[in-house]
Amino acid sequence: MLKIFNFLKNNKDETGVRKTTDQGSQIVTRIAPSPTGVLHVGTARTALFNYLYAKQNNGKFIVRIEDTDKERSTKEFEKDILDSLEWLGLDHDEFYRQSERGEIYRKYIEKLTEEGKAYISKEEAKEEGQRSEVIRFKNPNKEIIFEDLVRGEISFDTTELGDFIIAKSVDEPLYHLAVVVDDHEMGVTHIFRGEDGISNTPRQILIQDAIGAQRPKYAHLPLILGPDKSKLSKRHGATSLNAFREQGYFKEAILNHLAFLGWNPGDEREIFSLEELIKDFDIKKVSKGGAVFNIEKLDWFNKHYLENLNDEEILKVAKERIKEKMKSSVADYNEEIISKLIPLIRERIEKFSDLDKLIEEGEFDYYFKEPILSEPEKLIWKKSDKEKTTQHLEKVKEIISENEEKNNPDEAKELLWNYAEEVGKGDVLWPTRYALSGRDKSPDPFTLISILGKEKTLQRIINAIDKLNGNN
Incomplete structure (x- = not known):
């Protein structure tokens, strides 16, 4: 059951905005997916690293659904994201939806405009016709420098950004404003995300400074690449957690493979339990270069876990899949025969979808169907x-x-x-x-x-x- 946490009412000023305080000793990380698609392996890797760091430091791991895009966000995608994270064992400590936090964003927008740090762009509002107001952040045009936990010192000249839009209106915050407010309100101390988020950082730091938020520490993780070294996409095959799950991959195999997408323990070990990953993960050992998602390596991990299943566990899965796939053709379903097939199954499959393929190709027909012998x-x-x-x-x-x-x-x-x-x-x-x-x-x-x-x-x-x- 999801834990829905209401807006924190303590530590507010008279406008309802959270006061600036030291972040304290508790580590707080978050994963903030948009429910505009299923959970991608890239987001899953980011979730894993955030989870590991939080748990390693006795901190909190937050899941925040960024569903302000009403046209593209769906409950089905949200369910896929949450189910996939739960299946991996990445349980959250707090859960939020941006769509339920409109009043919070409104208070920050009003405060920024009252303080002259943001303003209504009337000309643009007129050009847009139907919009009553577009709110821009008043850029102080300063240099931003921050220490990235993966990439070292990064600096930006924010004059190139201009006065960027932070809201369509006081009731319609845009991404950068909502993200900064949420991270501040939720006490997020560390933000681990893909390197494609680096360009967002200067805008977000400017907003953090303007609202008096403590700057979180950033770690921009390497992109996940396909075998051809281009950014991983659907053309490389399955990229969603649910697709791998349906193919019969073990969550332990996926967790191991995700962990090694950019991180290395510094020794020869390759097989880790989630508890061992929590103990050994080190953000300082995450590389800058792109990490290749190698399906052969995932199969290798999966074969390891398959080999360690006992016969009873394999029998349970094989029985279900054989009955399902052969239900229209099996003349003689026999559990004893399936038990005897286990050594053959172990030898010929790396994941349970391989068993489906063998069944569909008729490789097991002769064990369950009387030969016709028409010739x-x-x-x-x-x-x-x-x-x-x-x-x-x-x-x-x-x-x-x-x-x-x-x-x-x-x-x-x-x-x-x-x-x-x-x-x-x-x-x-x-x-x-x-x-x-x-x-x-x-x-x-x-x-x-x-x-x-x-x-x-x-x-x-x-x-x-x-x-x-x-x-x-």
Whole structure:
């Protein structure tokens, strides 16, 4: 359940504006996404770094939804953002929506205009027609210098900015004003954001100084790049947290990959729990250069966590996905067979969407569907014939019937190998494999026998013998 925090009423002057105070010892960070789209990996990385720094310093992590763009903001996007952060385990301590804070912004706009630090641009208001007033910040035209925690000292000559607009009216604040007011009101001490936010900083510092706010410390993180070193975008593939989640990536794998997008612990370690990241994260070890989002590396992280799942956990997911994907085609759904498929699943997938692909491509059909064998002549190996093939299948049936069930391929191989070597491996193993799978390409007959089990194996061999001899 979201914790909605009302406007703080203490520490205000007579106008309702927060007084300037030292920020104190508590670290406060924030992530401020706009609900105009789903949560992107870049925003998720920024959220992670803010979360890690706050928790490392026993501070607060704030989520603030910047939803003042009424035309583009939606509740669906807000829900995606909040659900994705919750799924990653980045729980917030406080939650706000800008759309619920209009009266707060109004007080600051009025105070700035009363003090002569902002003014109504009547000419522009006239040109705009329908707007009653556009409010500009009166730029003091001074040099801004700040120490970036990642990039060192950065300076700006603000004369180039002119008198920039901070509100369409007293009731319609624009981005820079709303952000500065929120950070001041919420006591934000550190702002970690992408390097594309550097150009916003001089305007925001000017507004901070004008309202008497304590300047937060800034860290501008490297851009996240695609494999071609251009800015990561949809043309590089999936970029949203929800898309990766739907593909079956573990949140732990995503957290590890996000952490390494710009940060390095300074040693050989690559696998971290969230608790370990909180302990070891160091903003001073974040690089300036762009960080490449490498899907192969994400797959590597995911494979690590997949390998560490126990069989019961894999069975649970595999069971759900096999039932869902094969519901219209499965003639024989069997949990015991799925359990036997776990080693094969571990070997062939890096994420659970790989399992979906295998299912959709029919790779598991022969374990759950009786082979049709519409071309029984395919049971015959090369220069063999129907009579010999029938004889070999009858012998395989006899061997399997007289022995206990074999639960792994090696045991099944021991069962048939001597006979196959004696009369010809292809003459025995090809018809056995085709009888069990109904396909030219499939796993070896020993794997099929061990997974299908004794009863199903015998049923399929008997069916193949009948088909070969035209009995059904």
